[in-house]
Amino acid sequence: MGGSLEKKDKLHSEKLPRHVAIIMDGNGRWAQRKGLPRTMGHKKGMESIRKVVTTSSIYGIKGLTLYAFSTENWRRPREEVDFLMALPQVYLKRELPELMRNNVKLCFSGRLHKLPDKTQNAIGEATRKTENNKGLFLNIAINYGGRAEITDAVQKIALLVQEKKLDPGNINEDIVAAHMYTAELGDPDLLIRTGGEARLSNFLLWQLAYAELYFTPVLWPDFGKEEYDRALLAYSSRERRFGQLSRELGD
């Protein structure tokens, strides 16, 4: 890790992913290694968010989905959960002017109605204020679970069947995809997970079917532009086959 990217390793815009998803992991360990409370790692992690959002905007990446809180994270100690639930307000208060300047459109996905009122108000306001922005589509997954999302989609589709608006035989992959929380964003091309673990932790189970996976031991608060460039460069050298044979692609 570390060191600058070589000149020959330049990123080419045509090889950049359209949609990047990130599991921002390692905040607690970052803080503990410094003898700080875990929550200080979450606070510091907001600076890394700023860096990837700005870099994604500059590069013209269309979508960025960040995993902020999983449906399983409620199992953490009360103090840590309370801290995490207050972070969207802190983040938005600090970053909204810059997000507006960068033309970023914000949205949030997850079981949002289960969040504390204050959190719901803050994210609702940010969504409304940025809804007409045409730049980067920044999707923050909060109280998000991949299985919960698929379950919610099944419920919505079942309702259409019950109301006789849809025939069960006509349910296809496009219809399932259209009932995911942020269907308009499409599937991520690249998934990055920081913090050294090589698992999905219930993130975007439907949408990641053909994503390129990139795991790095770098802890989220240490993840900056250089590390992001490294992940994008790794992506640019991958060959995505989607089940076909290599020579059938390209020509």
Ligand code: IPE
């Ligand atoms: C990721 O960092 C942030 C959230 C899950 C909210 P962690 O808090 O999981 O940090 P580690 O994995 O314990 O170091």
Ligand code: IPE
């Ligand atoms: C995944 O990290 C969730 C977020 C980054 C929000 P976790 O730290 O919760 O994942 P596990 O528990 O190690 O699988």
Ligand code: MG
């Ligand atoms: Mg973790």
